[in-house]
Every structure is written in C-alpha cells, then in structure tokens.
Amino acid sequence: MDRHQQLIAGLAEPEDTKIVLLVLDGVGDIRTASRRQTPLEAAKTPHLDALAARASTGRITPVAPGVTPGSGPGHLALFGYDPTSPEAEIGRGVLEALGLGLDIAPGTLTARGNFATAGADGKLTDRRAGRIPTAECVRLAEKLNRAIAARPDLPVEATVHAGEAHRFVLLLRGPNLRPELADTDPQELGEPPLAVTALRPEAAGTAERVAALVAVLEAAIADEPKANRVLLRGFSMLPHLPSFGELYHLRAAAFAGYPLYRGVASACGMEVVPCGKRFGDALDAIAKRWSDFDYGFIHVKQTDQSGEDGDFDAKVAVIEEVDAALPRLLDLRPDVLAITGDHSTPVAYSAHSWHPVPLLLWSETCFADGVERYDELAVLGGTLGTLPSHQLMGLLLAHAGRLKKYGA
Amino acid sequence: MDRHQQLIAGLAEPEDTKIVLLVLDGVGDIRTASRRQTPLEAAKTPHLDALAARASTGRITPVAPGVTPGSGPGHLALFGYDPTSPEAEIGRGVLEALGLGLDIAPGTLTARGNFATAGADGKLTDRRAGRIPTAECVRLAEKLNRAIAARPDLPVEATVHAGEAHRFVLLLRGPNLRPELADTDPQELGEPPLAVTALRPEAAGTAERVAALVAVLEAAIADEPKANRVLLRGFSMLPHLPSFGELYHLRAAAFAGYPLYRGVASACGMEVVPCGKRFGDALDAIAKRWSDFDYGFIHVKQTDQSGEDGDFDAKVAVIEEVDAALPRLLDLRPDVLAITGDHSTPVAYSAHSWHPVPLLLWSETCFADGVERYDELAVLGGTLGTLPSHQLMGLLLAHAGRLKKYGA
Numbered sequence: 001m002d003r004h005q006q007l008i009a010g011l012a013e014p015e016d017t018k019i020v021l022l023v024l025d026g027v028g029d030i031r032t033a034s035r036r037q038t039p040l041e042a043a044k045t046p047h048l049d050a051l052a053a054r055a056s057t058g059r060i061t062p063v064a065p066g067v068t069p070g071s072g073p074g075h076l077a078l079f080g081y082d083p084t085s086p087e088a089e090i091g092r093g094v095l096e097a098l099g100l101g102l103d104i105a106p107g108t109l110t111a112r113g114n115f116a117t118a119g120a121d122g123k124l125t126d127r128r129a130g131r132i133p134t135a136e137c138v139r140l141a142e143k144l145n146r147a148i149a150a151r152p153d154l155p156v157e158a159t160v161h162a163g164e165a166h167r168f169v170l171l172l173r174g175p176n177l178r179p180e181l182a183d184t185d186p187q188e189l190g191e192p193p194l195a196v197t198a199l200r201p202e203a204a205g206t207a208e209r210v211a212a213l214v215a216v217l218e219a220a221i222a223d224e225p226k227a228n229r230v231l232l233r234g235f236s237m238l239p240h241l242p243s244f245g246e247l248y249h250l251r252a253a254a255f256a257g258y259p260l261y262r263g264v265a266s267a268c269g270m271e272v273v274p275c276g277k278r279f280g281d282a283l284d285a286i287a288k289r290w291s292d293f294d295y296g297f298i299h300v301k302q303t304d305q306s307g308e309d310g311d312f313d314a315k316v317a318v319i320e321e322v323d324a325a326l327p328r329l330l331d332l333r334p335d336v337l338a339i340t341g342d343h344s345t346p347v348a349y350s351a352h353s354w355h356p357v358p359l360l361l362w363s364e365t366c367f368a369d370g371v372e373r374y375d376e377l378a379v380l381g382g383t384l385g386t387l388p389s390h391q392l393m394g395l396l397l398a399h400a401g402r403l404k405k406y407g408a
Numbered sequence: 409m410d411r412h413q414q415l416i417a418g419l420a421e422p423e424d425t426k427i428v429l430l431v432l433d434g435v436g437d438i439r440t441a442s443r444r445q446t447p448l449e450a451a452k453t454p455h456l457d458a459l460a461a462r463a464s465t466g467r468i469t470p471v472a473p474g475v476t477p478g479s480g481p482g483h484l485a486l487f488g489y490d491p492t493s494p495e496a497e498i499g500r501g502v503l504e505a506l507g508l509g510l511d512i513a514p515g516t517l518t519a520r521g522n523f524a525t526a527g528a529d530g531k532l533t534d535r536r537a538g539r540i541p542t543a544e545c546v547r548l549a550e551k552l553n554r555a556i557a558a559r560p561d562l563p564v565e566a567t568v569h570a571g572e573a574h575r576f577v578l579l580l581r582g583p584n585l586r587p588e589l590a591d592t593d594p595q596e597l598g599e600p601p602l603a604v605t606a607l608r609p610e611a612a613g614t615a616e617r618v619a620a621l622v623a624v625l626e627a628a629i630a631d632e633p634k635a636n637r638v639l640l641r642g643f644s645m646l647p648h649l650p651s652f653g654e655l656y657h658l659r660a661a662a663f664a665g666y667p668l669y670r671g672v673a674s675a676c677g678m679e680v681v682p683c684g685k686r687f688g689d690a691l692d693a694i695a696k697r698w699s700d701f702d703y704g705f706i707h708v709k710q711t712d713q714s715g716e717d718g719d720f721d722a723k724v725a726v727i728e729e730v731d732a733a734l735p736r737l738l739d740l741r742p743d744v745l746a747i748t749g750d751h752s753t754p755v756a757y758s759a760h761s762w763h764p765v766p767l768l769l770w771s772e773t774c775f776a777d778g779v780e781r782y783d784e785l786a787v788l789g790g791t792l793g794t795l796p797s798h799q800l801m802g803l804l805l806a807h808a809g810r811l812k813k814y815g816a
Contacts, residue, residue, distance in 0.1 A: 031776045032773070066799070066807075068813045071815075083814070099816075348773065353806075354802075386793040
C-alpha cells in the first residue's frame, strides 16, 4: 500500500452515509484544430449542468502526465490504489481472461494459452499450430474440457476457453494456487515446450498440479495433426489488494455490465451485482440493492466504446443518455456523488489517452465553485484543481464525513 | 532513476517522429506593483500567439514551489530527470568548469583550484595567495600547463584554466578516473595543504595519480613569492545518467551556444552540435542536422541574461527576436514542439527564481485548449495545468506517439 493510501485508510471511519462513483469510461476528450468542441461540450446536458452548478469540479490524472492507462490501472486509481505500485499490477493472463468476458474471482489462476505443433521428437515446429481457425480452436477447447471432466482425480479444477485462432485462456481453481510460474513457451522453434516450473519456492506445489493437468491436456490432443501441444504464458491472478472494507470501512458494490470492470472491482473486495450493459440497467440494479452498501461503483462503457470507434455523435448521444437518466440516480439521494472517467478516449485518437479527466463531486457540504458545466475546459476553473486519480478516494470519504481529523 | 522516470522509460518505444524542445532560459517573469506586465505580456509575438491558439498550454515547476534552481537542475528536470535525486547532482568542480566556458565530457574529472601561500615550514599563511590579480593567475596557469607538458610520463592528462583572481579549474582526463577524492584545502591557516586522498576504495588509484600531478604542479611554482601552493576542492564529474537513447529510444542532439548547457546535455547522452550564441544560429545548425536526430534541444540564453541584467526592454527584445524567427523552426515540421524555460528570471529580481514557467506544447494531436497567448497568466487557463518540470518528458513522448499504454 502506498503512503497516500495508508494515510487515508488510517483516517477512515464508519459513518452512515452513501457514496456513488459514476464512471463514464473514457469520457474525457480533446478539442482539435478541425473540431473545436469536445463531446461533453457539444452534448445537451441540462441535468449535469444543474448538478455542476451545485458541485465542486476539477480534473484527475489517471497515472501521470503523458501516460495512457489501460482500464485496469485506470479503475484501480479511481478506487484509491496507486496504479504504479507493483502490487496493483494486473497480469496478462487475467487481462486475457477478462478480455474474453470471463468473470474471474480472486484466487483464480489464469494463463494465456497457444495451441502449438511439435514433431515426433517433441520439438516445436509451429508455436501457433498454423494459426488454426477459431472454430477449430473452439472444437479443441471442448475436447480439452471433456478430457478434464473425465479425470476427477486431477489436483486442480480447470476450464479451457477458446479465443481467436490458436489462442485460449486457461482458468484454474483450487486451494492455495500461486501465480509464480514460468511460461512453458520456449519462444523459439526446435525446442520442446518447457516444463511447468515455479519461480518461487512457495509455488512449487502449484507447479506440480499444473504439470499434471498439462500432461492430461496434451495426451488428449496428441493425435491432432496440428494442435498437438499447449504453450502457457502469463500465469497470473487478480492482484491481492486490501479490500474496501479493510481500507475504508465501506461495504462496496459494483454495478458494471462488462467483465473487466467486474474483475477489477472484485479484486478490491466489492460485491459484484449482476446488471445489464446500459446506464439504465445499472440504475435498476443499484436501486434494488440501495440499502445493502455504502459505496456504489457504476460503470458506463459506451462513452469509451464510441471514443474507440471515433464516433463523435455516438459519444455525444451516450452522454445525453446518461444525462437524461441522471435524475433517477439523484432520486436515490446518495450523500456523495462523483462523476468522472478512468481515462480519456478522444474521438480523434480512437483510443485511450493520457489527458486528465473532468471530475464533478457533489455532496450537501461541497464547495459549490460556480462552474456551471461538466466539461474539459469548464472544470479547469473548479476548486478541486487537477489531482492524481488515486487521490479522489480521500475526497469521496471526506465529503461523506468518513475521514477523521489528522492530528489535533 | 526515480520511479516516475522508470515508469516513462518502461513505456517508451521507438517511433518515426521528431520532438523539439525550445528552452528560453529564464523566460518566466512576474508582474510587480510598479510594472503591471511581464516581458512575455509586453512583447509583440504574432507567431507565438498563432501557435498558442493551436496548442496545449500550462506551466512547469522546476524543482518545487519556492525552490530556485540553478541551470543544471533546471535543465535536468526538462530532460526528465528528477533534479532532487542524488544521482542527478552536478558537482562544484563541474559547475565551475562549465561556468568558465570549458566544454567537458563525461569521464573528465574536474576540480576547483586556489593558488595559496605557504611558509618554508609548508604551513598555509594565505589560502588565496593574497588574491593575486587575474593576469597573474593567467601567467601561473600557463606556467603550470608548461610544467605538465614537460612531464609526458604523468599518469593523468591535465590542463589548468585560469579563473578570476586566485581561482582556477583543473581538468583531468584518462582511463578510470573517479571523483571520490577529498578536498586538499584544510580550510584553515597554519596547516599544510592536505594530501590527495580517496573517499572510497575504488578511487585510490585516482588519488595516487592526482597526487603525482599535484607534486609536479607545486614543484613548478615553489619559487613563486605568493602563489607557491595549490588547493583543490569539489572533485567531480558530469553525473553518470542513463542516456536519452537508453531511457527513451531517442537520438538526441543539443543546439546550445554556451558550455553549461552543452555540458548538461552531454551528460544525458545528447550529441552536442556546435553552434553560435543566438536563436538564429541554433536554427541554422538544427536545419543542417535535421535528419540526424529524434529529439532536438535548442537553448536560448539571452532571455536569462536580460533578466539577470534587470533589463526589461532587452528581455522583450529577445522574446521578439525568437518570435520573428519561429517560422523557420515551424518550417522544419517537427512532430512535437514544446516551448518553455528551465526556470524564471524575473527582471525585478535580476536573478533566477522559483516561479513556474509558462509551457506551450504543440503537436497535430494536441488538445487545442483555446489559450491564445504564451504568457504567465494566459497559460493558467491551459489544459496542461501546472506540472513538475521533470514530468514534461512524458508529455513530449506521448504527443510524439512514443509511449505505450500502461496496463490494459
């Protein structure tokens, strides 16, 4: 835990107040020479405007100036974890699993897999099994899952999930699994796949169990013409983070329609509440569960999607969709409501970017700073200034009356 | 390397884009009660204004609020090195050498020298040799250099460079020199000069070689009435910094007319391109070498000089000189152009100061934030906010498409 989070956690105390963090993924944008308005500037947002006029505003920097975050670090920062600290790192296997839409829980060991081809001598002749078609990959994954089901004596629970072409994801569950395993991909031809080996002594047991599984998997496909071996890389688990309960005395719940955000929330000890993919679906879910949590994280994906698509009008439309439904959220009467993003996704880039993200923070006791719009340039005049995303959590807790005085 | 630089270096990747950093030394200034305009505000700068209207703007803080930087730390920060980290420290000998206009290379050992007077018993009677005139110092330096030339068997190459009055700089070159040597100045009278001693075991060889040199130097002046001994202090080398190539995958070149800036650039692994002292000279040089580098650092000294001189009109004139020639730089079509300073040098102070320095950053993909002037107050409305100088490098790389995404 970094020093800032230690400070905040040391001051956090229980209180009967409710915080809602509304994340409009990728909402931040830029003006360019050819388009002199951002989507937030162009959108008609009467409810956001009215809220801004009663709120504090400012900006958050996701990681550091110039650094474009992935969604993992972007969200961990919003949840108060320094995204550059090594313990907050999210491994490649986990990312691949979340990217495939798999819900993974803390303790699930993940790995990225390739089907590969080896000759009779066991040496690799193709690390990607000739880039077999995806349908073939699906067939092979089913074959492996059947082989696993036929061996209930295996020392680890496993499922294989087909990806594109020769790629798959392996999920492993069971007691005391550790992620410190070396890749079995030798990264060159003419070598056999590497044995599963532990990178640290405490992972030795896991290595043995995974090796037993790999033997079963490879026996099941030994007769395949191309995909007769498996190569595993990026063994990883959701990071083991101190939870919202431990850190902040918050019962936290996540209302997110997409697996990656559910995964990150879950790694922070939030309850993941099933809900649909639009803002309205999240509102339905949060209203139903309103009395069960102190902190609700709502994730809206479509702001990022439209930015990634380079679709200005679609991004404006999503912002207006959120604005139109905002009164439903306000009617629930959260004590603190923050609206921001995990990063910017400028339409002109069709990609994530490093630009600071506008922030609106409302509570009954907030500094109403006179900024009357929630957009990139208006909030430059706001009282919150520009702060690192991972320092937002302290402001949320403070506005909820959940932070003790520091010293006397 | 500090953690921020580690983060940026870990994300940097090669790309076919060119960055130019134009440093207007000491450009930042202040309004005072008696002068309600800064030089940047007073100057007529049509080209800078037009560029600002298409650019992102903000400010950089060289070291920390209230901390006035020397030129060394000011520039190291612009180059992405945390100027407060111990490995970025520039020793006194190096500064004195650079201040005398000597070009020193990494690996050159420098020391500040005093001529001093000792009695027949070897004990010091005057640590400054009666503050001999500078002409006398020049004569003595030549005498020492002749003595060195007469001894080709010396275990180290050395040159003596006269400074003002009793002061000189000693430059030492040769394989495996180390800077960890104690001062030979005992700092009090009635003591003999101290022997050259190593502060760390790995400098023992260097201490022996320098001691042999000192013996030759002192033999050469033993018959002088006043300046019959030498005292050496501040042994140091240019800091050994990871280079621009290693850190950022950039071929970097410096276009600076003054030695101090060439020295700092050289310590960062930049190629130092010979050029004259005015902005126009640097433009001539950079145009000639345009295809040879990815990152060009241009240094304009006269903004600082006029500030140091307390000459408002001269500072305005230099800014207008830069503005008038700016189209020549734009015609070269850099992908990223940043204009800022290493620190402020307010006319009212006639000295460096701690004030944040205005920053203009242009690229095709920058956030055109609507600020229409490059001056201290206008840029307060800019999207870049106020950031530590050593975080500018990340923004330059990001705008050049040279930073990978962090996490996924």
